[in-house]
Amino acid sequence: MDIERLKTLIKERSLKVAEKPIFKLSSGKLSPYYLDLKQITFLPEGMYLVGKLMYEMIKPFSPSAVGGLTLGADPISYSIAFVSLLDNNPLKPFVVRKEKKKHGTGKRIEGVLEKGERVAVVEDVVTTGSSSLKAVRACRDEGLEVIGVFAVVDREEGGKENIEKEGLKLYSLLTLKELL
Secondary structure: OHHHHHHHHHHHHHEEEOOOOOEEOOOOOEEOEEEOOHHHHOOHHHHHHHHHHHHHHHHHHOOOEEEEEOOOOHHHHHHHHHHHHHOOOOOEEEEEOOOOOOOOOOOOEEOOOOOOOEEEEEEEEEOOOHHHHHHHHHHHHOOOEEEEEEEEEEOOOOHHHHHHHOOOOEEEEEEHHHHO
């Protein structure tokens, strides 16, 4: 089963566990657990599994595009786009920059999108949801309709609740508890 293989890969390559909180998270908080999903999403098998499983989770919502805050979301959105094409249901990938370009057209979002499109925001790991919400706000500022946030792993540390405060739902393939 694909989800079991993904869990195995994450446990073998991405999940770091310490006896005490030594890993600094993007929120600034220290944790005894660290998930580096780029060790999976930059691996051909991992990229395929994440793309396939995330596509299956997102497909019922009928978005036209998938993307999120660079860098964690980039390989995920690209793999979903590729898998969606194989299913004759192409979803366009997009990238949300951490800040607007200071040259050229000054874009914050790169992709082939038009105002009003329904988009799914994707994320590798959600802790507090702050990265996801930056992407959500950027999409909304560009006139895109965000249908939800879709993550590979939810650490279950307040992200779901913070995302819900913005009127959205968080969907995830796995939780940190399921990996421990």
